[in-house]
Amino acid sequence: MDKLLENALKGDELSISRVLTRIEYMTDEGMKYLEELSKKAGSAHTIGITGIPGAGKSTLISSLIEEFSKRGNKKIGVIMIDPSSPISMGSFMGNRIRMQDKTMMNNVFIRSIASRGHLGGVSSEAIMLIEAMDGLGFNPIIVETVGAGQTDTEVVSSVHTITVVNVPGTGDEIQALKAGIMEIGDIYVINKAEYPEADVLYDEIKFAIDSGNWNGWKPLVLKVSALKKIGIKELVDAIETHEKYLKESGKFIKKINERRKKMIELIIRRKIDEKINEVINKEVLDNWTDLLTIVNRIYDDVKKSL
Numbered sequence: 001m002d003k004l005l006e007n008a009l010k011g012d013e014l015s016i017s018r019v020l021t022r023i024e025y026m027t028d029e030g031m032k033y034l035e036e037l038s039k040k041a042g043s044a045h046t047i048g049i050t051g052i053p054g055a056g057k058s059t060l061i062s063s064l065i066e067e068f069s070k071r072g073n074k075k076i077g078v079i080m081i082d083p084s085s086p087i088s089m090g091s092f093m094g095n096r097i098r099m100q101d102k103t104m105m106n107n108v109f110i111r112s113i114a115s116r117g118h119l120g121g122v123s124s125e126a127i128m129l130i131e132a133m134d135g136l137g138f139n140p141i142i143v144e145t146v147g148a149g150q151t152d153t154e155v156v157s158s159v160h161t162i163t164v165v166n167v168p169g170t171g172d173e174i175q176a177l178k179a180g181i182m183e184i185g186d187i188y189v190i191n192k193a194e195y196p197e198a199d200v201l202y203d204e205i206k207f208a209i210d211s212g213n214w215n216g217w218k219p220l221v222l223k224v225s226a227l228k229k230i231g232i233k234e235l236v237d238a239i240e241t242h243e244k245y246l247k248e249s250g251k252f253i254k255k256i257n258e259r260r261k262k263m264i265e266l267i268i269r270r271k272i273d274e275k276i277n278e279v280i281n282k283e284v285l286d287n288w289t290d291l292l293t294i295v296n297r298i299y300d301d302v303k304k305s306l
């Protein structure tokens with residue numbers, strides 16, 4: 001096996017980082033790494049943490065990392081999409097280290113990706129990273145996203161357990177819930193629960209969930225304070241309960257298969273897109289005749305070159 005991948009599998013930080021970068025950029029080497037890692041992947045529980053900017057997602061993730069670590073999780077992966085506020089405990093890989101407890105963070109690998117992506121597609125990068133980290137033995141893998149827009153939706157729908165983070169005082173939560181925007185959650189968290197207004201929001205969301213018709217999994221609603229570390233144990237319990245439910249119902253594997261289907265689709269789309277750009281750049285300006293002739297010729301050329 002390739003030395004870099006071998007070292008990454010042994011847990012060497014720098015090697016992990018390099019392997020992931022090659023995968024993100026979809027280099028030939030990167031794609032071979034992804035192929036190898038994909039053979040080992042399929043056991044990690046993937047958790048999405050989604051919610052509006054400032055809801056406390058990053059703070060919550062650092063509290064979750066602590067709790068998962070206490071429960072013996074040896075390799076925790078975190079993927080942050082376009083983070084405006086990196087996890088304050090710091091990433092053991094990153095440069096912005098502000099660690100409170102260094103030893104505790106040795107089991108955590110944090111990777112950020114910018115929302116534009118290296119090659120224009122965050123969804124494919126995020127989903128490839130999930131697959132790769134899974135193959136590298138990270139479990140759980142926690143993904144932070146704001147949950148809005150097509151990219152985020154694609155990523156969010158690729159994880160096992162979707163945790164929607166709400167905060168009191170934004171006023172539009174119930175409208176969002178009614179409009180179905182929040183229908184995606186497996187767990188609803190009301191963060192900043194040390195504020196008394198959190199109770200009202202909790203009651204509203206709980207009521208909305210209780211009034212719904214649920215088949216299989218009924219979403220759980222929990223109050224937490226990510227900052228003051230209140231309710232974190234209960235949240236990890238809820239996450240683990242959902243994981244158990246998915247495994248017992250066969251949905252755990254199904255979700256991984258869906259994620260892989262999406263990954264393959266995105267990789268192929270990206271390859272085709274690249275070809276289209278290549279052919280268009282070469283042909284359009286030089287050989288302008290009429291629209292349909294050009295469209296058909298480019299279409300044929302793309303087909304031939306695939």
Ligand SMILES: Nc1nc2c(ncn2[C@@H]2O[C@H](COP(=O)(O)OP(=O)(O)OP(=O)(O)O)[C@@H](O)[C@H]2O)c(=O)[nH]1
Nearest residue numbers: 052053054055056057058059084085192225226227
């Ligand atoms: N009072 C209080 N503040 C909190 C709590 N959790 C997070 N915060 C604060 O809320 C602010 C935003 O927290 P982040 O964790 O960066 O929020 P985020 O959702 O990751 O934000 P983006 O990454 O920008 O979308 C920070 O100043 C946190 O300290 C909480 O439980 N209580």
Ligand SMILES: [Mg+2]
Nearest residue numbers: 057058083085
């Ligand atoms: Mg954040």
